[in-house]
Amino acid sequence: MALKERDEFSGQVTTGHEWNGIKELNTPVPRLVWAFLGTMALFAVVWTILMPSWPGINGYFRGLLGADQHQSVELTLAQAAADQARWTERLVNEDLATLQADADIMAVVRQASSSLFIDNCAACHGVEATGNPGYPNIAEAPMMWGGDADTIAETIRVGINATHPETRFAQMLAFGRDQMLAGAEVTLLADYVASISHGPALPTEQRLAAEELFANNCAGCHGETAKGMVETGAPDLTDEYWTYAGDHAAIRRSIYNGRQGTMPAWEGRLSTAQIRMLALYVLDLRSATP
Incomplete structure (x- = not known):
């Protein structure tokens, strides 16, 4: 009769099963497991008696506590x-x-x-x-x-x-498309707006010419300092925030074609x-x- 193998650390007999070097011990189910299962069974019986549970022909067993989830939900919704x-x-x-x-x-x-x-x-x-x-x-x-x-x-x-x-109505005119300004003037205004927003500063002669163009064509909506006017819904042109992008090409497109967001x-x-x-x-x- 072959001797059964025992685990060298615990002394328990093994079942002979092994996974990746780990051997299964032939030990009985712990008593705590039976206590746990018994507790669960007792809980199930008590819950079945106290709470709504088993269905019947014309309804269901409503439980000794009379709990009603439908009523609870309706009260919660009403509150x-x-x-x-x-x-x-x-x-x-x-x-x-x-x-x-x-x-x-x-x-x-x-x-x-x-x-x-x-x-x-x-x-x-x-x-x-x-x-x-x-x-x-x-x-x-x-x-x-x-x-x-x-x-x-x-x-x-x-x-x-x-x-x-x-x-509220707001519209920026198409200064280039509608030929209110020449192409060179549109470009100069775009240079100016870019300079007062994120630089660099224009040479003095160009800046003075651009300031005059701005005063005559843009200040009525954006203000003399280009900081925008809530009366016209015109944005601040001196900060970092741009609805249609703030690079030179985008600024020129806005001046040339106009804008009318909705x-x-x-x-x-x-x-x-x-x-x-x-x-x-x-x-x-x-x-x-x-």
């Missing part, structure tokens, strides 16, 4: 609807500056407005609201129509160059509460920008 009605009423009726200072309302705005922004605004302005080519950075750049909560809400409501009867009017598509919530959300994004 959520009541909570939503409270903050929706505040968003519609209260001053936006007051709401912006309310931590509870702003917590709701941050939670609810992220998906609202992604669904309606991110396609143009980007998920982080930092803009896409042809669409402005509204998280960091100066707001062309003004950056207070009421103004932002109004811009969202009526749009820009939209079909809304109260929409933002839809969201009144009728979004509720008043949603529009005002988005305005607060945009301001919150801007305040979080270092």
